[in-house]
Amino acid sequence: MFKPLLFAFAAVLLGITASSALAPTQQDAASGKNNPVKATEKSQARARDIYAVDCALCHGDNGNGKTDLAQAMQVKLDDLTDPKTLANRSDAELFNIIRNGKGKMPSEAEGRAKDVEVWNLILYVRNMSKQQPAAPPAAANQGTSE
Secondary structure: OHHHHHHHHHHHHHHHHHHHOOOOOOOHHHOOOOOOOOOOHHHHHHHHHHHHHHOHHHHOOOOOOOOHHHHHOOOOOOOOOOOOOOOOOOHHHHHHHHHHOEOOEOOOOOOOOOHHHHHHHHHHHHOOHHHOOOOOOOOOOOOOOO
């Protein structure tokens, strides 16, 4: 019963934000710009809160993109816990994706998050891959040479 409610909520949210995606955005404001903020404990706590409310429903609490909603919407989301996922994307590119939306992903309208909060959200998302446990060491050669 909970899954249909989540799906309905997401559909309404997508409909509302889709209409705001047509409004002018600050896409050019972030072009080629490095992230101008430094992470603080307070700014990352705020970014975590924004992520939990606006992103986790689709991207997952840990950012792996494996959620019931993503599956129901038939979208394959990038695994943000994999360091390779964002390695070739600049912070400015991520800013534009978050601010303007991409594909079925709704935009993060300025009324929901200020620019400085979006920049901090980028730092928060980039740190998701650093919070994952290291891969286990490769198995040592089991053979012995005599």
